[in-house]
Amino acid sequence: MKLPRRQFLHLAAGAIALPAVPRIARAQTYPTRPVRIIVSFTPAGANDIAARLIGQWLSERLGQQFVVENRPGAGGNIGTEAVVRAAPDGYTLLLVSPPNAINATLYKDLQFNFIRDIAPVASIVQNPFVMEVNPSLPTKTVPEFIAYAKANPGKLNFGSAGTGTGPHVAAELFNMMTGVKMLHVPYRGAGQVQTDLIGGRVQMMFDVLTSSIAHIRAGELRALAVTSAVRSEALPDIPAVGEFVPGYEATGWTGVGAPRNTPVEIIEKLNKEINAGLVDPKMKARFADLGAMPTMMTAPEFGRLIAEETEKWAKVVNFLGAKPD
Numbered sequence: 001m002k003l004p005r006r007q008f009l010h011l012a013a014g015a016i017a018l019p020a021v022p023r024i025a026r027a028q029t030y031p032t033r034p035v036r037i038i039v040s041f042t043p044a045g046a047n048d049i050a051a052r053l054i055g056q057w058l059s060e061r062l063g064q065q066f067v068v069e070n071r072p073g074a075g076g077n078i079g080t081e082a083v084v085r086a087a088p089d090g091y092t093l094l095l096v097s098p099p100n101a102i103n104a105t106l107y108k109d110l111q112f113n114f115i116r117d118i119a120p121v122a123s124i125v126q127n128p129f130v131m132e133v134n135p136s137l138p139t140k141t142v143p144e145f146i147a148y149a150k151a152n153p154g155k156l157n158f159g160s161a162g163t164g165t166g167p168h169v170a171a172e173l174f175n176m177m178t179g180v181k182m183l184h185v186p187y188r189g190a191g192q193v194q195t196d197l198i199g200g201r202v203q204m205m206f207d208v209l210t211s212s213i214a215h216i217r218a219g220e221l222r223a224l225a226v227t228s229a230v231r232s233e234a235l236p237d238i239p240a241v242g243e244f245v246p247g248y249e250a251t252g253w254t255g256v257g258a259p260r261n262t263p264v265e266i267i268e269k270l271n272k273e274i275n276a277g278l279v280d281p282k283m284k285a286r287f288a289d290l291g292a293m294p295t296m297m298t299a300p301e302f303g304r305l306i307a308e309e310t311e312k313w314a315k316v317v318n319f320l321g322a323k324p325d
Helices: 005-017 020-029 046-062 074-084 098-106 142-151 166-178 190-198 209-217 264-279 281-289 299-320
Strands: 035-039 066-070 092-096 118-133 157-160 183-186 204-208 222-226 251-259
Touching: 035 046, 035 074, 046 066, 046 092, 046 118, 046 209, 046 251, 046 264, 046 281, 074 092, 074 098, 074 118, 074 251, 092 118, 098 166, 098 251, 098 299, 118 142, 118 166, 118 209, 118 264, 118 299, 142 222, 157 166, 157 190, 166 183, 166 204, 166 299, 190 204, 190 209, 204 209, 209 222, 251 264, 251 299, 264 281, 264 299
Parallel strands: 035 066, 035 092, 157 183, 157 204
Antiparallel strands: 092 251, 118 204, 118 222, 118 251
16 A cells, blocks of 8 residues: 555654654653762762762752762772763763873773763863962972972972872872972872871872862961962962963863763753753852862763863873872
C-alpha cells in the first residue's frame, strides 16, 4: 500500500522525534535520588568549600540531596578514578580542579585519560592562590622573601596539599622564575598544611585564597602576594606576585565533571542550574567573601579550559622533572 505523501511525511517526522522523547523525559525527571559529588581531597580545602556551596544550591533547586563525598589520596587520582568508573547516569559527579590537569603529565601510569574519560559539566569559580607565610618569618614583601630565601639556602620549606596540586606547581613555578630553592613538604590536604603553617612547622605555602582568607584576616597568616595577573578584590592591598616577578601568573579554578557518556541532556540541565547559582546575588556574595570569582561557562568552554591548563602545566612538570611522592 502506498501512503499519501503528506501522511508519509507526518509519520516520518513522528519517528524522528521518538528518540528525543525519552531524553526530554529523563532531563525533566532528573534527579530522582541523591547525587554524589566526589571531592578528591580532604575536607575544609577550597575544593571542598566550592563543592558544598554548589551542592547546597543544587539540592535546593532540584529537590534531591547533592552529597559531598571526600575521597583523598594519590594527588586526587583515587577520587577521580572512582568517578571515571561510575555509571554515566548523572548520579556521580566530580569536583574538577587543577590537579586533574597537572596529573595528566605528572603520573605516567594512570588507568584513565582525564580529558577522554571525564565529561566537562560546568565551571564554578576561578580564584588566585595566595603566597603566605607564618607571621614570625622576617619577611613582609615578595622581594624580602626572595632575599631571605637566597641568604638562607635550604632552610625554608613550603607545604602543599600534595605533589601535583595547583599550589604545589604554583610554588615550583615561583622557584623556577626567581632562583629560590625551597624544600617541598607534601601533605594529604590543605587544612593540615595551614595548621602546621600557623604552628610554625612549615614556613610558607601557596594556597587557594578561598581556604586561607579567614586566617589572613585574623592575622594568623601573613599574605605576601596573590598569584593572579592582577590584585584580588578580596585583598586589594595585597600585590600580585607578577608585580615583582614579571610574567608570573597561576590561577586556581574549580568545576564539575561527570563520567563520559553521561547523557547530554543531564549535563545541560546541571550546567544551566549551576550557572543560575553563579549569578544569584547571595551565592555571588558568598563566593566573593571567600575571594573567589564565579565563572560561568558552557560545558564545551569548560572543556577547553581544562585542555589549555593541561598543556600549560605539562610544560612546568616536564621542566622540573617532577614525580609523584
